[in-house]
Amino acid sequence: MxxxxxxxxxxxxxxxxxxxxxxxxxxxxxxxxxxxxxxxxxxxxxxxxxxxxxxxxxxxxxxxxxxxxxxxxxxxxxxxxxxxxxxxxxxxxxxxxxxxxxxxxxxxxxxxxxxxxxxxxxxxxxxxxxxxxxxxxxxxxxxxxxxxxxxxxxxxxxxxxxLYFYDCLAPIVFAESIDISVVFRADRYDKGAPGYLNCPLDKEAYLRLVASIAEADRVAEKPYEKMELFEGCLPIEEMVRRGEKTLAFGPMKPVGLRDPRSGKRPYAVVQLRQEDQYGGLYSMVGCQTRMKVKDQKRVFSMIPGLENAEFARYGSMHRNAYxxxxxxxxxxxxxxxxxxxxxxxxxxxxxxxxxxxxxxxxxxxxxxxxxxxxxxxxxxxxxxxxxxxxxxxxxxxxxxxxxxxxxxxxxxxxxxxxxxxxxxxxxxxxxxxxxxxxx
Ligand SMILES: Cc1cc2nc3c(=O)[nH]c(=O)nc-3n(C[C@H](O)[C@H](O)[C@H](O)COP(=O)(O)OP(=O)(O)OC[C@H]3O[C@@H](n4cnc5c(N)ncnc54)[C@H](O)[C@@H]3O)c2cc1C
CATH class of the missing domain: 3.50.50.60 (FAD/NAD(P)-binding domain)
Incomplete structure (x- = not known):
């Protein structure tokens, strides 16, 4: 009106x-x-x-x-x-x-x-x-x-x-499918209310994950399009392409985190951020991707705590115009x-x-x-x-x-x-x- x-x-x-x-x-x-x-x-x-x-x-x-x-x-x-x-x-x-x-x-x-x-x-x-x-x-x-x-x-x-560039979506998983006996709740350096669930990876698990991301099938780019990526939101497979340790020093860096079960800092962590007020959904921080869905399932289930994860949304990539x-x-x-x-x-x-x-x-x-x-x-x-x-x-x-x-x-x-x-x-x-x- x-x-x-x-x-x-x-x-x-x-x-x-x-x-x-x-x-x-x-x-x-x-x-x-x-x-x-x-x-x-x-x-x-x-x-x-x-x-x-x-x-x-x-x-x-x-x-x-x-x-x-x-x-x-x-x-x-x-x-x-x-x-x-x-x-x-x-x-x-x-x-x-x-x-x-x-x-x-x-x-x-x-x-x-x-x-x-x-x-x-x-x-x-x-x-x-x-x-x-x-x-x-x-x-x-x-x-x-x-x-x-x-x-x-x-x-x-x-x-x-x-003009255009490409931007990615990260997957979201259902909370009930996360193995809470493996992940731990903490925020880096204990700053603020602990809002993240952290999936801890030792060096071996991290390297296995990186290798399988590198091999995964991706949704093909169209032949007439040049894939201009946005540096602030790179797909996980592009970060892996830039170096084996890029993720461990980037979105999966373990700094300020200690796994209460081992008392040690993990080699790398995948952080899950609460999505809704009821805590039923968690998004996978830094895991934006254009891997094919079947490969997302396979690759992300290698992350400790996500072995049986069910996905509310898979990652994907989109062309952004401006x-x-x-x-x-x-x-x-x-x-x-x-x-x-x-x-x-x-x-x-x-x-x-x-x-x-x-x-x-x-x-x-x-x-x-x-x-x-x-x-x-x-x-x-x-x-x-x-x-x-x-x-x-x-x-x-x-x-x-x-x-x-x-x-x-x-x-x-x-x-x-x-x-x-x-x-x-x-x-x-x-x-x-x-x-x-x-x-
Ligand atoms: C895949 C992807 C992931 C992103 N992830 C993030 C992120 O994690 N964090 C972040 O900070 N930013 C992210 N961004 C970037 C950006 O911040 C968002 O796209 C943001 O929503 C842009 O706000 P906007 O209002 O300009 O456009 P939008 O929020 O996209 O709003 C545009 C609206 O216009 C409507 N519309 C479109 N065409 C028409 C039409 N012809 N007639 C009527 N309505 C129309 C659409 O339905 C939509 O509701 C992402 C972008 C994309 C594409």
Missing amino acids: LTSFEKPVHVIGGGLAGVEATWQLLIKGIPVCLHEMRPHTPSPVHQGDGLAMLVCSNSFKSENPENASQILKNEMRHMQSLILTVAETVRVPAGQALAVDRDLLSKKITQILVQHPLCHIERGEVCSLDDLPSDVDKVVATGPMTSPPLMQSLEKLCGFKR IRSPVLLNEDFSLKKDPHVYFAGQITGVEGYMESASMGLWVGWNIARRREGRSRSIPPATTAMGALIRHVTHSTGKSFEPMNINWGLIAGPLSPLPKDRRDASLESLSHFLQWLEKD
């Missing part, structure tokens, strides 16, 4: 970015028509028809104040992020990380938006922006798996072919060619849940501001949001690649990384608050 006389903003895509953009508009009293293609047109990665559905891990990353992701989360909280507000109510234990029950998160957010008097949710695929009224603001927040007809029409509108934002977008993420069309979320060339959500929030905030007749105002580049905006709109060079928030982006490419990250985080947040207050 829309009760305002103002023209609604059409937000396309009810994912993380679309939901945050919508919320920023609603809290300023601006009506929104939110288009979501599911359930009529299913998505290859989203399950169910809920809004703000997380596609892979259930983690919003570390809450350590020195972590760049925490700086971003703090900035979003100061801008009334809907996702982070709801996340607090559906947390699951995950040590220092903020992890959530994905189904509850999506359910609660969907409920809030469905019940909002200024929000109308239109279920159905938007195949072209021409299908929507021409004289209204539109936000394209259709994510890395934008439906093919819309992506083709966006290429025409932008005058550029899409646009050439540095040439196409203004700093408020409006299209240079048509300032009533905005892009938000991962399609703009950021990567990660919080990064995508924050870039939706940014767009909603800007449209509301423009409707109030106010001029653009960009957070300083020393803030997390400012750094992402700069990355998306000012990256130079031939290859523009999606980025997670990190200290390199915040400090700036030419500046040394700060030695005292705690102080630097506080300074960054104070820059953000000064900017927000001035506004």
Whole structure:
């Protein structure tokens, strides 16, 4: 139900970015028509028809104040992020990380938006922006798996072919199928509530696992596609290809963990992170893969504690599309060619849940501001949001690649990384608050 006389903003895509953009508009009293293609047109990665559905891990990353992701989360909280507000109510234990029950998160957010008097949710695929009224603001927040007809029409509108890279999903197992006489519950260095189950591997078991990953059958890449992988989320078999010990020094590193049964640090650990508030599901951290399903079953059952694991979801790999934002977008993420069309979320060339959500929030905030007749105002580049905006709109060079928030982006490419990250985080947040207050 829309009760305002103002023209609604059409937000396309009810994912993380679309939901945050919508919320920023609603809290300023601006009506929104939110288009979501599911359930009529299913998505290859989203399950169910809920809004703000997380596609892979259930983690919003570390809450350590020195972590760049925490700086971003703090900035979003100061801008009334809907996702982070709801996340607090559906947390699951995950040590220092903020992890959530994905189904509850999506359910609660969907409920809030469905019940909002200024929000109308239109279920159905938007195949072209021409299908929507021409004289209204539109936000394209259709994510890395934008439906093919819309992506083709966006290429025409932008005058550029899409860019793409590949991203992977990690498997999820049922808790009752995990052998609890083998795994142990602990978080690295005992920080935070112990949220992880750890499958301990000795050297022999680790090497056997690595060898069988190396031999496993993979889903073949299409001959016409070049497999551009995202370095922040490499498939397990690619990590193995880079070296026998890559996993032991990477996602399976045993640092800060001691197996209470042996009293020793294992050679490697596979960590399982709780997925839902009831503890019925666990995701296999760092085990994103494109091995064929039969090989996933065989290989992962070699992990101590997972011998009889039953899978709620297998790992898989997907092609992620994004646009050439540095040439196409203004700093408020409006299209240079048509300032009533905005892009938000991962399609703009950021990567990660919080990064995508924050870039939706940014767009909603800007449209509301423009409707109030106010001029653009960009957070300083020393803030997390400012750094992402700069990355998306000012990256130079031939290859523009999606980025997670990190200290390199915040400090700036030419500046040394700060030695005292705690102080630097506080300074960054104070820059953000000064900017927000001035506004
Ligand atoms: C396989 C995979 C695994 C990932 N794993 C992680 C991870 O573990 N951690 C992490 O931080 N990030 C991960 N990401 C990256 C990223 O953070 C997420 O993709 C994030 O959900 C992006 O948010 P978004 O709002 O931009 O897009 P999405 O969350 O994908 O939302 C887009 C929405 O638009 C809808 N839609 C698409 N086309 C249309 C259309 N034509 N009309 C109407 N609706 C449409 C979709 O159904 C969807 O609801 C992963 C991405 C992929 C693809």
